[in-house]
Amino acid sequence: MVWNYKVLKSLEVNTPVIPKDDERIETYSEDTMYRGSPDAVLIARDEREITETLKFCNKNKVPITFCGTQTSMTGASVPDEGLLVSTELIEGVEDIYQNENGTFAVVKPGTVTALFQKEVANAGYFYPVAPTSRDQCRIGSNISTNATGEDSYKYGPVREYVQSIDIIMPDGSKRVLTREPGEHPTWVRNKAGYLVEWGNPIDLIIGSEGTLGFISRATIKLLPKARPFFSALIPFRSNWDALNFAIDTNLNDKDLNPRTLELIDSGALKLMKTSRTFPEIDEEIGSLLYIKQEYDDDEDFVRWIEVWLKKITHTCGKDLADQTMVAFTYNDQEIFRLWRHRIPEAANEIGRKYWKNAGGKIGSDWWAPMDKLAEMMRHFYLVADASGLPYMGYAHIGCGHPHTNFLSQNAVEKQKALEALASCCRKAVELGGGVAGEHGIGKIHTDLMPIQYSHDIINKMKAWKREYDPNWILGRGNIFEAPNT
Amino acid sequence: MNIIVTIKQVPDTNNITIDPETGTLNREGVPAIINPEDKNALEAALTLKEKHGAKVIVLSMGPPQAEKALREALAMGADEAILLSDRAFAGADTWATAYTLSCAVKKIKDYSLIIGGRQAIDGDTAQTGPQLSECLKIPQITYVQDVKVEGDTVLAKSVFGNVRRMVQAKMPALLTVTKEMNEPRYSTIRGIATAYREKKITVWNSKDVDAKPMRIGLPGSPTQVRKTFSPKHEREGKVFAGAPGQLANDLLGVLVDNNYV
Numbered sequence: 001m002v003w004n005y006k007v008l009k010s011l012e013v014n015t016p017v018i019p020k021d022d023e024r025i026e027t028y029s030e031d032t033m034y035r036g037s038p039d040a041v042l043i044a045r046d047e048r049e050i051t052e053t054l055k056f057c058n059k060n061k062v063p064i065t066f067c068g069t070q071t072s073m074t075g076a077s078v079p080d081e082g083l084l085v086s087t088e089l090i091e092g093v094e095d096i097y098q099n100e101n102g103t104f105a106v107v108k109p110g111t112v113t114a115l116f117q118k119e120v121a122n123a124g125y126f127y128p129v130a131p132t133s134r135d136q137c138r139i140g141s142n143i144s145t146n147a148t149g150e151d152s153y154k155y156g157p158v159r160e161y162v163q164s165i166d167i168i169m170p171d172g173s174k175r176v177l178t179r180e181p182g183e184h185p186t187w188v189r190n191k192a193g194y195l196v197e198w199g200n201p202i203d204l205i206i207g208s209e210g211t212l213g214f215i216s217r218a219t220i221k222l223l224p225k226a227r228p229f230f231s232a233l234i235p236f237r238s239n240w241d242a243l244n245f246a247i248d249t250n251l252n253d254k255d256l257n258p259r260t261l262e263l264i265d266s267g268a269l270k271l272m273k274t275s276r277t278f279p280e281i282d283e284e285i286g287s288l289l290y291i292k293q294e295y296d297d298d299e300d301f302v303r304w305i306e307v308w309l310k311k312i313t314h315t316c317g318k319d320l321a322d323q324t325m326v327a328f329t330y331n332d333q334e335i336f337r338l339w340r341h342r343i344p345e346a347a348n349e350i351g352r353k354y355w356k357n358a359g360g361k362i363g364s365d366w367w368a369p370m371d372k373l374a375e376m377m378r379h380f381y382l383v384a385d386a387s388g389l390p391y392m393g394y395a396h397i398g399c400g401h402p403h404t405n406f407l408s409q410n411a412v413e414k415q416k417a418l419e420a421l422a423s424c425c426r427k428a429v430e431l432g433g434g435v436a437g438e439h440g441i442g443k444i445h446t447d448l449m450p451i452q453y454s455h456d457i458i459n460k461m462k463a464w465k466r467e468y469d470p471n472w473i474l475g476r477g478n479i480f481e482a483p484n485t
Numbered sequence: 486m487n488i489i490v491t492i493k494q495v496p497d498t499n500n501i502t503i504d505p506e507t508g509t510l511n512r513e514g515v516p517a518i519i520n521p522e523d524k525n526a527l528e529a530a531l532t533l534k535e536k537h538g539a540k541v542i543v544l545s546m547g548p549p550q551a552e553k554a555l556r557e558a559l560a561m562g563a564d565e566a567i568l569l570s571d572r573a574f575a576g577a578d579t580w581a582t583a584y585t586l587s588c589a590v591k592k593i594k595d596y597s598l599i600i601g602g603r604q605a606i607d608g609d610t611a612q613t614g615p616q617l618s619e620c621l622k623i624p625q626i627t628y629v630q631d632v633k634v635e636g637d638t639v640l641a642k643s644v645f646g647n648v649r650r651m652v653q654a655k656m657p658a659l660l661t662v663t664k665e666m667n668e669p670r671y672s673t674i675r676g677i678a679t680a681y682r683e684k685k686i687t688v689w690n691s692k693d694v695d696a697k698p699m700r701i702g703l704p705g706s707p708t709q710v711r712k713t714f715s716p717k718h719e720r721e722g723k724v725f726a727g728a729p730g731q732l733a734n735d736l737l738g739v740l741v742d743n744n745y746v
């Protein structure tokens with residue numbers, strides 16, 4: 001699949017293409033984890049420009065990668081070669097409507113997730129999938145990565161809410177994929193490659209990391225107005241106390257159905273404390289659980305406060321229970337959220353400092369079934385301790401999917417971190433889980449695919465890829481290594 | 486020692502807009518919160534309580550819904566809460582509010598300090614605190630960023646613009662504090678449970694506090710609002726030119742000149 005980047009000069013669209021030697025291209029050359037090398041960038045203005053560009057690239061076999069805000073943690077939004085098309089200007093909510101199947105919003109792909117949430121909230125509805133990066137990331141990308149958010153413990157991934165999508169194929173043709181009324185997609189956190197058991201092709205596209213077509217429009221199912229909630233940070237002495245509490249809540253305490261159930265282990269807590277507004281807390285506090293609990297009215301609020309207080313006192317003792325911080329006003333909840341956001345942010349900042357010495361942050365994305373999570377975490381902490389590197393575990397523990405990070409300062413340490421990661425991925429798969437529960441595969445985790453899938457299944461996925469994108473121009477290098485040129 | 490903290494429930498201005506036609510606040514659907522600097526006042530009181538032992542009484546004038554703000558204050562650790570609620574209080578300006586609060590303070594009688602926020606974010610007048618001290622004829626220290634209690638005096642660091650003063654006053658005294666004073670604590674889960682299940686909010690009306698009808702609510706409010714408007718920020722752009730090193734120097738110069746660094 002040979003192509004010549006000079007051919008890009010003859011791409012005719014209204015918007016000027018940013019060429020490789022323009023310094024503006026720098027902003028588009030890396031995501032949080034990966035540095036690529038786009039040959040040109042097009043900040044497309046509309047669907048027509050995308051269609052023209054796709055046709056052009058397909059004809060000339062020019063690799064084309066789409067991006068939203070490039071918050072991907074896998075290099076999925078940064079090409080190693082070819083044209084990068086940004087969706088940042090194709091944004092806005094086109095319509096909010098109701099029919100006998102529910103309420104829906106029609107949205108353009110470049111719409112920032114938080115703004116989308118705000119707009120549907122202003123119209124009296126609720127869109128619950130809020131990635132921690134929601135102030136930056138965009139809906140089209142969220143669909144393309146089947147994003148989850150803080151609240152997926154209760155509300156699941158984006159897949160659940162995508163009712164219909166318009167996709168533009170490499171040859172410029174358009175397809176509209178729609179769910180049947182009453183169709184309920186899977187909530188399994190698996191984001192490694194394409195969904196193997198897809199029934200409706202919409203489920204093949206969701207989570208396909210920009211490798212099968214351009215999502216030009218989406219119809220999103222909305223929920224009734226959000227209920228109020230309070231957030232709490234529950235303190236524990238050790239990582240294990242927090243873990244056992246979370247596992248017990250998920251498996252045995254079916255009455256408790258919080259929106260969020262996240263771990264902040266001792267390594268993550270250290271980073272959270274670097275947040276300017278984080279208060280001083282007792283030194284004996286070694287880890288936290290971050291929960292959000294919904295309620296209906298004042299009486300229900302107090303009832304839930306008491307339910308949690310009882311459980312926390314019972315498991316942690318009165319001393320720690322008394323140090324459980326609660327946020328029940330919007331401002332305080334935002335502050336809690338930003339503390340939580342500080343963890344990946346700080347880890348990424350540190351990791352990037354080590355890039356120049358060939359080190360960096362090595363993040364995991366594996367997940368395990370809840371009834372196997374204790375075994376999985378035991379394995380992780382063993383491997384992590386043995387590596388001798390700084391590490392942390394945080395986030396969606398209630399879904400069996402903590403983010404674990406290693407910080408490596410140089411190439412040797414990085415290798416150790418990668419080995420630890422691979423070991424955890426093998427264990428996760430052995431326990432019935434998977435290698436990618438949130439961020440997908442992108443370019444940096446293609447080596448993990450064979451851990452989870454047999455040769456046959458990977459070949460099956462490649463066949464679907466060829467069916468949609470015969471010239472293999474879309475998101476080249478994502479999910480599968482780029483084919484030989 | 487009893488410390489009275491005056492708090493006001495205000496619309497959360499982070500979530501508010503002003504109707505450009507009428508110049509009034511669009512209050513619909515906007516969450517109500519404790520005025521931020523009143524939270525700093527409460528934090529200051531709770532810190533003094535932890536150090537010297539004290540009873541912290543929160544006092545608010547407002548409609549019945551203001552109970553929620555008082556509950557939050559109780560959850561943060563206040564011991565008692567009093568809500569001044571009466572239709573006759575409606576329409577009060579800062580003068581009538583200060584008078585009404587002073588009637589309640591007189592009824593409480595035994596207190597060493599009154600602490601309030603510098604100003605409420607829905608009016609930005611910074612008048613109620615000082616007026617309350619005038620009504621009570623007690624000393625006031627405003628714009629406080631730090632406070633110490635020694636015997637029967639209070640020593641406070643007051644910062645206004647570039648002027649810093651250490652001011653000492655004999656108690657009882659009134660302080661208004663700014664957001665730089667502290668980081669208000671978060672409610673604890675047990676604090677909330679106790680605030681809702683065990684602590685009571687006392688509600689007083691105009692008769693309970695023996696307030697003169699002509700000095701409260703609209704009749705007691707001499708202020709006439711002639712116009713409200715959204716402040717226009719006259720932003721000034723400045724373009725620097727030159728080599729990167731020079732640019733950095735010029736920029737730093739401006740930041741230093743304006744006391745930003």
Ligand SMILES: Cc1cc2nc3c(=O)[nH]c(=O)nc-3n(C[C@H](O)[C@H](O)[C@H](O)COP(=O)(O)OP(=O)(O)OC[C@H]3O[C@@H](n4cnc5c(N)ncnc54)[C@H](O)[C@@H]3O)c2cc1C
Pocket residue numbers: 031032065066067068069070071072073076077087109130131132133136137138139140141142143144145146147148149150208209210211213214215216344345438439475478
């Ligand atoms: C601090 C931080 C926190 C994060 N938290 C979460 C989290 O809680 N949950 C979570 O799921 N993820 C999270 N992420 C990862 C990331 O934000 C998500 O993957 C998000 O969906 C990416 O959005 P984006 O707009 O930045 O997309 P990009 O990174 O620009 O692109 C992501 C992928 O989408 C493809 N794509 C973009 N637009 C289109 C389109 N119109 N059609 C087809 N393909 C397209 C790209 O090719 C790429 O493969 C986090 C990242 C960071 C940095």
